[in-house]
Amino acid sequence: MYQTKYVRATDTNDAVTKLNDEGKLLAGGMTLIPTMKQRLASPKTLVDLADCGLAGIEDLGNNLRIGAMTRHVDVETSNSVMEGIPALAALAAKIGDRQVRNRGTIGGSIANNDPSACYPSAVLALDATIHTNSRDIAADDFFVGMFETALEEDEIITAISFPKPSAAAYSKFPNPASRYAMVGVFVAKGDTVRVAVTGAGEDGVFRHEGLETALVRSFAPEAIEAVTVSSDELISDIHAPGDYRAHLVKEMTKRAVAACS
Amino acid sequence: MANVSFTFNGESISTNVPDNTLLVDFIRETLGKTGTHIGCDTSQCGACVIHINRESIKSCSILAVMANGQDVTSIEGVSNDEEMHPMQQAFHENHGLQCGFCTPGMVMTAIELITNNPIASEQEIREGLEGNICRCTGYHNIVKSIQAAAKVMAEK
Numbered sequence: 001m002y003q004t005k006y007v008r009a010t011d012t013n014d015a016v017t018k019l020n021d022e023g024k025l026l027a028g029g030m031t032l033i034p035t036m037k038q039r040l041a042s043p044k045t046l047v048d049l050a051d052c053g054l055a056g057i058e059d060l061g062n063n064l065r066i067g068a069m070t071r072h073v074d075v076e077t078s079n080s081v082m083e084g085i086p087a088l089a090a091l092a093a094k095i096g097d098r099q100v101r102n103r104g105t106i107g108g109s110i111a112n113n114d115p116s117a118c119y120p121s122a123v124l125a126l127d128a129t130i131h132t133n134s135r136d137i138a139a140d141d142f143f144v145g146m147f148e149t150a151l152e153e154d155e156i157i158t159a160i161s162f163p164k165p166s167a168a169a170y171s172k173f174p175n176p177a178s179r180y181a182m183v184g185v186f187v188a189k190g191d192t193v194r195v196a197v198t199g200a201g202e203d204g205v206f207r208h209e210g211l212e213t214a215l216v217r218s219f220a221p222e223a224i225e226a227v228t229v230s231s232d233e234l235i236s237d238i239h240a241p242g243d244y245r246a247h248l249v250k251e252m253t254k255r256a257v258a259a260c261s
Numbered sequence: 262m263a264n265v266s267f268t269f270n271g272e273s274i275s276t277n278v279p280d281n282t283l284l285v286d287f288i289r290e291t292l293g294k295t296g297t298h299i300g301c302d303t304s305q306c307g308a309c310v311i312h313i314n315r316e317s318i319k320s321c322s323i324l325a326v327m328a329n330g331q332d333v334t335s336i337e338g339v340s341n342d343e344e345m346h347p348m349q350q351a352f353h354e355n356h357g358l359q360c361g362f363c364t365p366g367m368v369m370t371a372i373e374l375i376t377n378n379p380i381a382s383e384q385e386i387r388e389g390l391e392g393n394i395c396r397c398t399g400y401h402n403i404v405k406s407i408q409a410a411a412k413v414m415a416e417k
Contacts, residue, residue, distance in 0.1 A: 001283075002281070003279065003281055004280055004281050005280055006263055006280040006281075006324060006326050006327075026327075029322065029324075030304070030322060031329065032304060033283075033322050033323060033324065034304050034322055036281075037283075037302070037303075037321075044281075045322075048327065073316075096393065097307075097391045097392025098317055098370065098373070098374075098389060098390075098392050099304075099307065099310060099317050099319045099370075099392045100304070100319075100392070102313075102316045102317060102318055103318060103322070103323065129396045147326070155370075175303075179391070198293055214348070233415055
């Protein structure tokens with residue numbers, strides 16, 4: 001790892017000030033530290049958000065507000081999440097391994113927007129709102145591309161608000177080695193149906209209009225049979241070619257819909 | 262340089278190291294406690310698992326300075342001079358290791374697992390070990406060891 005300077009911020013304003021000198025924000029560090037070890041990142045300053053008071057889960061009735069520094073293990077075991085959006089607790093329980101879940105945070109995950117991360121699919125399917133130190137961003141506007149988000153350089157996620165759906169489920173086909181999603185599909189049913197796919201898109205997480213339309217018409221696994229999922233713009237790599245991922249998108253959607261009932 | 266101050270195996274430590282020092286290197290080289298192993302060095306294998314505030318953490322994936330103010334326990338801190346931790350004893354009695362390289366991490370993960378879920382099923386134990394890799398035993402005796410330790414820990 002290249003040399004770096006580690007500092008702790010006391011709040012988000014302090015963090016912005018400290019970011020100044022080619023800094024990077026540090027949440028749980030479960031991606032950033034390994035990336036720095038590989039010398040793929042070399043921030044001059046690491047600004048740790050641990051003391052900024054951004055962790056915690058609030059049940060606000062119609063939605064759950066989850067602080068950006070809330071760890072996966074805390075989402076996984078939260079009574080509010082298990083009751084309000086059980087699919088979100090179940091998703092958190094299957095991220096990485098136990099040790100990753102003990103450190104990794106929801107804010108860190110979505111700010112990084114790894115194309116195979118689980119959380120972006122939940123944020124997008126549940127039509128969540130991302131709160132930052134300067135504004136609120138709708139999930140549909142947040143995920144811009146692979147490892148890219150709408151966040152400005154000095155913008156910090158403070159919390160994410162998830163409306164409680166009437167039904168939701170996440171189905172993931174994990175890469176057996178990394179546990180990242182080869183394909184993960186989050187289906188959420190509220191006033192409408194939203195289907196978000198992670199692990200498959202060349203531009204990261206995306207909604208699938210064809211699947212959503214079919215499920216609005218009939219919310220049943222069989223409704224998906226007639227939908228065409230194109231392999232265009234899907235990831236092809238050593239783990240799976242695009243057409244296999246396209247097949248998995250349909251299969252994981254069916255499983256998620258079946259799990260909703 | 263960064264000041265690193267935390268409780269390590271029950272004792273307060275405070276010393277200065279370069280900011281980019283990994284916790285595992287700090288434990289092994291600065292504190293001289295080499296029970297915590299470095300296996301893959303890429304967050305996969307779990308040989309470096311330690312506890313921070315009694316939760317299992319891969320010490321190769323965090324900086325030493327990130328543990329400031331926390332309660333850090335390595336494999337050396339789970340037993341005393343007279344007797345091994347029930348989990349260590351169970352690994353010994355059930356042949357839960359062959360080469361032993363993964364064992365410190367396995368034991369640390371297993372202690373957290375059984376502390377949180379004293380009646381863990383075989384399936385839950387196997388899933389709980391997802392962050393620890395053993396290339397010798399095929400896991401059967403590790404699972405057996407953890408089941409045996411769970412019984413002893415429940416009696417204590």
